[in-house]
Amino acid sequence: MNTPFERHIAWTSETPLGLKIDRAEGPYLFLADGRRITDFISGIAVSSIGHRHPAVLQAIEDQLERHLHVMVYGEFEKAAQVQYATNLASNLPPELQVIYFTMSGTEANEGALKLAKKYTGRSKLIAFEGSFHGDTHGSLSVTGRSIYRSPFEPLLPNVSFLPFNEEAALNAIDDQTACVITEPIQGEGGINVPSEAYLPGLRRLCDENGWLLMLDEIQTGNGRTGHWFAWQHQGVMPDVMTLAKGLANGVPIGACLAHGEAAGVLTAGTHGSTFGGNPLACSASLAVIDVIEKEDLIARASALGERIKNELTQALSGTAGVREIRGRGLMIGIELDRACGELVGRAMDAGLLINVTTGNVIRLLPPLVMTDDEADVLVGKLTDVVNAFCAREEQSA
Ligand code: PLP
Helix, strand or coil: CCCHHHCCCCCCCEEEEECCCCEEEECEEECCCCHHHHHHEEEHHCCCEECCCCHHHHHHHHHHHCCCCCCCCCCCCCCCCCCHHHHHHHHCCCCHCEEEEEECCCHHHHHHHHHHHHHHHCCCEEECCCCCCCCCCCHHHHCCHHHHHHHHCCCCCEEEEEEECHHHHHHHHCCCCEEEEEECCCCCCECCCCCCCCHHHHHHHHHHHHEEEEEEEECCCCCCCCCCHHHCCCCCCEEEEECCHHHHCCCCEEEEECHHHCCCCCCCCCCCCCCCCCCCHCCCCCCCHHHHCCCCHHHHHHHHHHHHHHHHHHHCCHHHHCCEEEECCCCCEEEEEECCHHHHHHHHHHCCEEEEEECCEEECCCCCCCHHHHHHHHHHHHHHHHHHHHHHHHHCC
């Protein structure tokens, strides 16, 4: 406990990497000791168009010239917010045109859960094992991993968890259900991609029984999986959708989208966020949409993701210990048959920043602007790191 960092910053991990960040640019982190690390996790799907993208910096500067925070209640019309909402909605169907802005993903989910209860007058919430929806009490209550939940129980009552990607289990939902909340692809839970029929089946059941389908696109959204939103792969439109992370490429923002009648229940006193839809974040988000469209990054995420997945599958096909390589677009998981948290440090020694989730899944969420050369570096170096780790484990077994 010698440095100001050690004395004053609340630590969030048991195995701190302790990197001193000097600056970040594009896909690179530059450390105070002179090292350059390539960022293949993008601050967990946040810096999707690369660190300090010039268009985002310019948008922030322009907004600084006009105004920062003004007032959140009372329907003050702020151009950055209105323009961003209009552009975001232009990629969405008529049923998802009204946007409630927040500061973060978990706040967006809090709003979505409260919307569901108030709009339907029902109280039962359905969620899925392995899911992650945020760390505040409501979002945590529908997060399907007991490791996160159990220290804080009792949480919200009337929440049922069903196994993810098992259609038969959906019949457990009853007529008291206000909503079903799920990620279209589970991120924190290990990059779990459901079968093609799963989400359409869930949508059908929601329609037949009057439950709201709420899709948490906080990690999957904004182009990462090769569509603006992951539900577009199967055309399964949600009644409520939540977004955050990559929207403003590093400026905090979240959003809860619904049709007008449902979104209308979130009146003042019902849900609020002083900083929600902050003008700086909205102007940055507007620039992000523009960059994604102009640079055709959604098609790029799809093509590059497929390429990386195929190359990793080939390169690691003979490696004992690698169970499966899966994902969609630039959301990729490599599942091992053993705990592999130490791979983060080993990859760092090779100049790569990666992440491990659930203890045994390497998670890759690279920036959508990653070049072919950077993808080659990722595949080559990561393959070496995983092979060396698995070979050492085999020898010591
Ligand atoms: N939902 C999903 C799917 C997430 O991946 C996360 C964060 O990892 C959240 C919600 C919570 O978002 P935030 O950390 O912005 O509150």
